[in-house]
Amino acid sequence: MTVQREQLEADVLIVGAGPAGLSCALHLANLIKKHNEAIGATAANSGGPALSAENIYVLEKGREVGAHQLSGAIMNPKALAELVPDYKNSAPLDTPVTDDAALFFTQGSSMRFPLTPPPFKNKGNYVVSLNKLVKWMGGLVEAAGVNLFTQFGGASLIYDGDGIAGVITEDKGLDKYGKPKDNYTPGYELRAKVTVLAEGTRGSLTKQLVEKKNLANINPQAYGLGIKELWDVQPGRMEPGFVAHTLGWPISTDMYGGGWVYGLSNNRLSIGLVIALEYGDPTFDPHAAFQQWKTHPYLKKILDGGKLVRYGAKSLPYGGWYAMPRNYLDGGLIIGDSGSFLDSQRLKGIHLAIKSGMLAAETIFEALQAGDTSAKTLSAFPKKVEHSYIKKELWQVRNFHQAFQHGLIPGLFQSGLQFISGGRGLIDPMRNHAGHQAYKKLSEVGHARPHHREPERFKGDGKLTFDRLTDVYHSGTRHEEDQPCHLIVRDLNVCVTKCVVEYGNPCQYFCPAAVYEMAQDAVGNPKLKINAANCVHCKTCDIADPYQIIDWVVPEGGGGPNYEGM
Amino acid sequence: MKILVITEQRQGKWNNTSFETLAAAQQIAADTGSAISAAVLGKGVANFADELASKNIAEVLLVEHDLLGAYTPDGYCLALSQVMESAKPDLVLFPHTYQVRDFAPKLAAMLGKGMIADCVGFHKEGDKLVFVRQMFQGKTVADVTFQGPAPWFASFQSGAFRADLLAAHSAGKAPVNKISVQLKPEQIRTKPLELFKEVKSAVDLTQAPIIISVGRGIKAPENIPQAEALAKAMGGEMAASRPICDEGWLPMERQIGSSGQTVAPKLYLALGISGAIQHVVGMKGARTIVAINKDQNAPIFEIADYGIVGDIFEIMPALTAALEKAKT
Numbered sequence: 050m051t052v053q054r055e056q057l058e059a060d061v062l063i064v065g066a067g068p069a070g071l072s073c074a075l076h077l078a079n080l081i082k083k084h085n086e087a088i089g090a091t092a093a094n095s096g097g098p099a100l101s102a103e104n105i106y107v108l109e110k111g112r113e114v115g116a117h118q119l120s121g122a123i124m125n126p127k128a129l130a131e132l133v134p135d136y137k138n139s140a141p142l143d144t145p146v147t148d149d150a151a152l153f154f155t156q157g158s159s160m161r162f163p164l165t166p167p168p169f170k171n172k173g174n175y176v177v178s179l180n181k182l183v184k185w186m187g188g189l190v191e192a193a194g195v196n197l198f199t200q201f202g203g204a205s206l207i208y209d210g211d212g213i214a215g216v217i218t219e220d221k222g223l224d225k226y227g228k229p230k231d232n233y234t235p236g237y238e239l240r241a242k243v244t245v246l247a248e249g250t251r252g253s254l255t256k257q258l259v260e261k262k263n264l265a266n267i268n269p270q271a272y273g274l275g276i277k278e279l280w281d282v283q284p285g286r287m288e289p290g291f292v293a294h295t296l297g298w299p300i301s302t303d304m305y306g307g308g309w310v311y312g313l314s315n316n317r318l319s320i321g322l323v324i325a326l327e328y329g330d331p332t333f334d335p336h337a338a339f340q341q342w343k344t345h346p347y348l349k350k351i352l353d354g355g356k357l358v359r360y361g362a363k364s365l366p367y368g369g370w371y372a373m374p375r376n377y378l379d380g381g382l383i384i385g386d387s388g389s390f391l392d393s394q395r396l397k398g399i400h401l402a403i404k405s406g407m408l409a410a411e412t413i414f415e416a417l418q419a420g421d422t423s424a425k426t427l428s429a430f431p432k433k434v435e436h437s438y439i440k441k442e443l444w445q446v447r448n449f450h451q452a453f454q455h456g457l458i459p460g461l462f463q464s465g466l467q468f469i470s471g472g473r474g475l476i477d478p479m480r481n482h483a484g485h486q487a488y489k490k491l492s493e494v495g496h497a498r499p500h501h502r503e504p505e506r507f508k509g510d511g512k513l514t515f516d517r518l519t520d521v522y523h524s525g526t527r528h529e530e531d532q533p534c535h536l537i538v539r540d541l542n543v544c545v546t547k548c549v550v551e552y553g554n555p556c557q558y559f560c561p562a563a564v565y566e567m568a569q570d571a572v573g574n575p576k577l578k579i580n581a582a583n584c585v586h587c588k589t590c591d592i593a594d595p596y597q598i599i600d601w602v603v604p605e606g607g608g609g610p611n612y613e614g615m
Numbered sequence: 616m617k618i619l620v621i622t623e624q625r626q627g628k629w630n631n632t633s634f635e636t637l638a639a640a641q642q643i644a645a646d647t648g649s650a651i652s653a654a655v656l657g658k659g660v661a662n663f664a665d666e667l668a669s670k671n672i673a674e675v676l677l678v679e680h681d682l683l684g685a686y687t688p689d690g691y692c693l694a695l696s697q698v699m700e701s702a703k704p705d706l707v708l709f710p711h712t713y714q715v716r717d718f719a720p721k722l723a724a725m726l727g728k729g730m731i732a733d734c735v736g737f738h739k740e741g742d743k744l745v746f747v748r749q750m751f752q753g754k755t756v757a758d759v760t761f762q763g764p765a766p767w768f769a770s771f772q773s774g775a776f777r778a779d780l781l782a783a784h785s786a787g788k789a790p791v792n793k794i795s796v797q798l799k800p801e802q803i804r805t806k807p808l809e810l811f812k813e814v815k816s817a818v819d820l821t822q823a824p825i826i827i828s829v830g831r832g833i834k835a836p837e838n839i840p841q842a843e844a845l846a847k848a849m850g851g852e853m854a855a856s857r858p859i860c861d862e863g864w865l866p867m868e869r870q871i872g873s874s875g876q877t878v879a880p881k882l883y884l885a886l887g888i889s890g891a892i893q894h895v896v897g898m899k900g901a902r903t904i905v906a907i908n909k910d911q912n913a914p915i916f917e918i919a920d921y922g923i924v925g926d927i928f929e930i931m932p933a934l935t936a937a938l939e940k941a942k943t
Binding site: 281511518527580 | 857914
């Protein structure tokens, strides 16, 4: 069937309305406005078409802007101050950080580091809801005249020579067998002079592009999985602006991870656990670890009598400088989390995402004016990055996360050396393997062959701790049920013949939304059941599958979580 | 205070949420000493106006125009802004339907007003009328109130009020007043095409008084007929939790829960359903819930009025036989 697609043309097409994509759109719109005012240009008197914010398109797969935004979040405001100088008057900043603590958990007790180590210091930063912040940014972007299309995802790239020329959005109205329903609308073909990939962590188009055009850096990207709950607690349990980070229990010392507890205003609390997706035991269950973490006396005391209001999960790329893909090509740029703009030590990326978006906007503005959007012109982007504080911040911690590959203790030792040597440490550049290669075989971790085994899953008490389905409910995730599965497993045989024996199907453990389930077919053979409608778009499966045969692709636009207040 | 309720009919059929909203209006009117007008829009809808007149309200506003025959957001907004001018209501209430979601915010914005959408209740705080909205999928509720001068706009969620509590007119009939509105074809920018239904022959479980629902406990598609036999004996409709519809054992339109339908029947019989929150939110409004499950710790028993800890494959046929026997 040949599909007749509607075509639209823009100057700039930005995929993803997160901090990076929206900053790029807003900064570019501002530059264009200033320029047009300066020369008094209109299409009529300049002889050619003037640049206009209307020719900037932004795609967002979520139901509304901000719906898929999840972060801790502590934000360093310096990039936002450059983008929106009077941000303090209108941005939903929630609360400034007033005090911070680093805690070491053992089972049953906790120890506060007498001095908060520098990476955990947050004076001058804000505890924010990224959802609210991004929603607010979306408003500014629309007010600037940019075309923002929610409920549209980028399904595939339009390749053109050595570069890219746009995006095809996802088809709407297909049933689960891929057949058109009555409301079928083929995806749009959106062509642009510059396509900016700002898809966030493990972007599905970015993944295709990096593979196809060999854009990867010397290190593969490294990822963590962040699992978060938002709580309303009893008054007086935690000061707004107090932020605590925890190390230790229940994360064993051969793993890399830690927790956060941030006090927001109105007795609301953001709590969560980040776990590096490079652990050995394939039956490790990050969601259960998070639930267990909440039962620590320190947290139990704070949460007791409170109420869970939201749940969510998202992966984060902390490969840092040496995992940054080449971020420019003919007609294309990669920014934000998709481009590895995240500080791997402090796990902070919002300000770097914003800054990367702004630098991309400056690059694009110059390229559009010159009428040349080739890789040569767009290579100004990495140069701008090089001369900005992005490079400075990322360079100091360029070897940080790699140091923890072999556990907490050697990691602390090596990162100490890095700290005093400006990031160089013992080995520079330090290499790392892809996280999924860390899995040990079932036979090596001492688990019996789990054929037909009903795994004992975490149940929760329904007050402090919850099972995965209950948590998934609180993510507000929703998908059109009758649509093709957006989690494509390239070879289902691997699941039931190879993976079940070698690794015991880790997908049923690592997924924080209970999407993957090992069920039995009519004659009792194992089969993989994919509950795609539960998906919270964290991308963990795409990252952590041991055989790398899961492709996360965009579902019908508007599907996914509703991270209100997250 | 003057309350105006905008009712909804489409293609010769009421949207029943209209009557729930009318019931809400009657309760607000009782609390605040207000008069209710109810408007019906369309082409050739005098019989609808007549039906409204039998309810306990002050007047019916009949708004007819050729260009209101098919729903368009422009047509409805232009017509209603004119109705607003002549009726001068303080409070305008809508049923929170798909159509209302489409035009009501636009109408409110046209008139420079705010709107409190998708409310589930109201109460009075002093002189102030406070509306209740759900947040975080019903986990918490927020009290919201209006600022600034009337008219105020609000819509009520389906199921928030009971249409069967709607009071009839005490003296027979309320007057039906026609309001003529000016609409020009060029003002209407959308062109309605033929209506289509996405799911063919969809059952409307929301109207079923008795629902028999099966979950994972049914185990295999071969066992569905046992439940169907019981449903037939009870005179109820079949429904299911998600795994069953996922497997295709029952069609998707029979799915109850957060990703399916929300129902509030008189009787809900849950067979082998554990009671995950995703399912419970779709049926917790049922008047009586009966649950049969092997696992005595299944969360479904927390909300069930009657529960049997046992094997559905023993109980289903026994119940069916007993019902058949009672009938003969």
